[in-house]
Amino acid sequence: MQKLMVLICLGVFTLTGCSSPPRQVKASVPLVQNQVFAIGDKIPTQYRSQLESSVTHAISHPKYQIEVGPFYTSSLGQECRSLLIAPSESDEQVSRVACTEPKQYPDQIRVWYLIPNIVQSSSIIQL
Template identity: 30%
Template sequence: MQNIFRNSSIFVCILLIAGCTSKPRKVNASVPLVTFSQEKPNKEVVPERYWQALSDPSQLVLPHTEFSLQLSELYTSALGKTCRELTITDKTQVMKRRIVCEISFLNAENEQQTAWFLENEIIESTRHFEL
């Protein structure tokens, strides 16, 4: 009986050691999680006169005749883009928030170019519903 217990213990130890020493299987993704494109984004371009101010971390306000434009601090998005939140207040004090991001792309001459773009709006709903 003691011999069976000893042999079983040795067998379990060998299995544990073999399991810990083998490297994990190599996995290759067949579909990328994020598609990377060098094409110009199909988004609204921020006028070029604002690009320098948007890139300046110390700039917190953009000059505009019709709106008050407040800037948040620069941050890096999950996709690695440099972005800022833009708070737009009109003369009637209606406030709107938009995100602007600096995106690199290849222009028509196949040269690297960088520009600031307004990100697509995220629609927020005030209606509550349950599934």
């Protein structure tokens, strides 16, 4: 009889423990600080309005002819535009990317960065 009471009590305690939710804990101190790291060289502020405008297809520069591509979102969540840059005296074009952080609020003034190329130099390797 006593064994039966012990088993019933253990069964009730087990079912009670499994059916109640764990207590909710709310963190008051963040474990990681939010940090934004700039990748690339800062583009001068005089070109900011041209990069922000969706109707801009070219940027005027004294030494270069710069064609601007459409907006897209990078894998890091940044807003970017492709740039085709050609020196005024040359036909050779270099493809680069300019990116900025996404807008936090409508009137935010953002900084644009010229992102470094993944390939620093190209060479043909023959095996």
